[in-house]
Amino acid sequence: MKLSRKRDRQPDARPRRFPPRPSDGLPLLGSLPAFAGDQLGYPIAATRKYGDIVDMNLAGWRTWLVSDMDALEQILVRDHNKFIKPPLIWRQITAVFGKGLLSSDGNLWQHQRRLAAPHFTPRRVQDYDALIVSLARKAVDRWQDDTTFDIHPHMMNLMLRIVTRTMFDADAESEVEIMERALNLLLEEMAHRFRRPLLIPDWVPLPSNRRYLKAIGEIDGVVDRLIQERRKDGTEGRTDYLSALMVAKDEDGQPLSDKQIRDEAVTVLLAGHETTALTMTWAFYLLARHPEIQAKVIDEIAAELGDRDASNADMPKLQLTQAVILESQRLYPAGWMFGREATEDCEIKGYFCPKGTQILIAPWVLHRDPRHYENPEAFRPERWLDGLAQRLPRYAFLPFGGGPRICIGNSLAMLETTLSLATILQSGSLEWRGERPVEPYPSATLIPQGGVHVAFKRGRVR
Ligand code: HEM
Known part of the structure; x- marks a missing residue:
């Protein structure tokens, strides 16, 4: 794709306007070094400086960072058919997701979405409550009292078990270890590929490619066995x-x-596992760092549940617990940035958007915008208790994306995370044992660098 440096002109038309472009661009590479060097800080700074649509040149790729509410409505809803999942990214990981719901477009996506939708409605997923609670209880019962551990792998394991049981009605107990290892390897390699601008075909015999294909083979083996057994x-x-x-x-x-x-099966396995695990890990990180808020959450759980199991019917009562999930997703959205590509020339907010423009939508930027959130850097779950969700502009809180391609698993994710959090905090509390605050690492998802080290103190309610 060629970038036009001059303002393009059409015969007998007004000059085409483009959004402001950062002045930090280097020859050829444009803003890529600045952006790649600080993927979390740069988009916030660029939005503050240049406005809600920033026209970046990333090594020749015209890339718009979009935080404008009308523009988001246009891209995600009104003209969603004209903005596809970016092939630049997805072609790097075709072997993982194939043509599943997350990565497909057009008629195939529409057909598959219609087919999947009934399985993810709030009514449908509510029946998973007892299963979620029993798996969360089993997980917490295995933790040793007062012993420092990294909670993230435990959340990954719990959420993997929940997704295989709820989506595939399969125990896969003997397979969990294989899947866990293979999925971790895949996530690592995917993160690596997203940072690499070059497409290196999977068949090139690099050690990383071999590991990647082996991990896919292992996951495929498990999914294939599940299909054959079901048959x-x-x-x-x-x-x-x-x-x-x-x-x-x-x-x-x-x-x-x-x-x-x-x-489709691998898509749900991957999309529904790490994202929920990260949400839980960040929530526990924030609660361990704020014991006074954790104590209030434990009080709510004790008052509403006592020592009985939580269920779907308790969701509206566990207001502060749910607010903790929302606030964790606000501060550390697992899907911190997602993309689209314009399939035809169009106009957005009076700016000319040429075919091939890469669009970046960053919940990370939107969720820390002081125009939407007072004291945005602070962890304040109470902000959600007085109807903030209803007052916010529609696209100011996008943990699950928006429009017709909004996360299909969002109701399941809210149920899983809220009930798991409540069940774990019924058995005790978490104490912060890290040496320094945890920094988020922007990979395909937002990962806690170095893990989240805490100790579990059994007691209190159960
Ligand atoms: C807290 C947990 C989760 C987060 C933060 C999350 C985030 C997201 C986001 C941001 C998107 C939209 C991406 C885009 O528009 O480009 C998405 C799509 C999707 N998610 Fe989730 N997700 C979560 C849980 C789940 C679960 C539990 C499942 C399934 C069991 C799931 C399955 C999917 C699928 C299949 C899509 C693609 C939908 C489509 O394009 O039609 N997600 N998710």
Whole structure:
């Protein structure tokens, strides 16, 4: 793609206007070094300095960082068909997600979304409450009292178990270890690929490519076994997502191919596992750093639940607990930045947006905007208790994205995180044992650098 440095002119038309462009650009590389050198600080600083649409040149790629509410409405809702998932990013990880819901576009995406939607409605996911609580209880019962540990791998393990049980109705107990190792490796390699501007084909015999393909092979092996077992046992009477995929029809009325079933299953496994685990880890980090807020949350849980198991019916009562999840997602959104690519020339807020423009939407920037949030850097879950969610501009809080491509698992994610948090804090509290504050690391998701070291103090309610 060529970038036009001059303002393009159409015959007999007004000069085309582009959004402000940072003046820090270097020849050829443009703002890439500044952006890549500080992926969290730079977008906030650039938005403050240049406005809600910043036109960056990232090594020749015209890239807009968009925080303007009308522009977001246009990109995510009104013209969503004209803005696809960026091939620049997704082609790097085709072998992982294939043509699953997260990475597909157009008619295939629309068909698959319609097929999947009934499995993710609030009504449907509410039935998973007992399963979530029992898995969270098993996890916390294994923790040793008063012993320092990194809570993130434990959250990854818990959320992997929850997603395999809820989505695939499969125990996969013997497979959890294989999946855990393979998924961690994949996440690492994906992070590496996102930072690398060059596309190196998977077949190039690099050690990292070999590890990546081996990990995909292991995940595929597990998913394939689940499909074969389900085929043997039959899908009759089963209501889980995997069974539904196996009896679904594609756009031509044919059963989904094994490859399409695999792509959808792996998509849900990956999209529904690390994101929820990170939300939990950041929530526990913030609570451990703010014992006075943690004590109030424990009080709420004790008052509402006593020592009985939490259920879906308790969700509206666990207001502060839910507010902790929202506030953690505000400060550390797992999906801190996501992208689109313009498929045709268009106009956004009076600016000319040429076909091929890369669009960056950054919840990280929106969630720390003082125009929307008072004292945005502070952890203040109470801010959500007086109707803030209703007062905010529509796209000022985007932990799950927005528009027709909003996270399909958002109700499940809120249920999983709220009930797991309540169940764990019913058994005790977390004490901060880290040496210094944890910094977020901007990979494909927002990762706590060095982990979150805490100790679990059993007692209190249960
Ligand atoms: C706190 C947890 C979660 C967060 C922060 C999160 C975040 C997101 C975001 C930001 C998107 C939109 C990406 C974009 O527009 O480019 C998305 C899409 C998606 N998420 Fe989630 N997610 C979470 C949990 C889940 C769960 C539990 C599942 C499934 C079990 C899931 C499955 C998906 C799928 C399939 C999509 C693609 C939807 C589509 O394009 O139609 N997510 N998620």
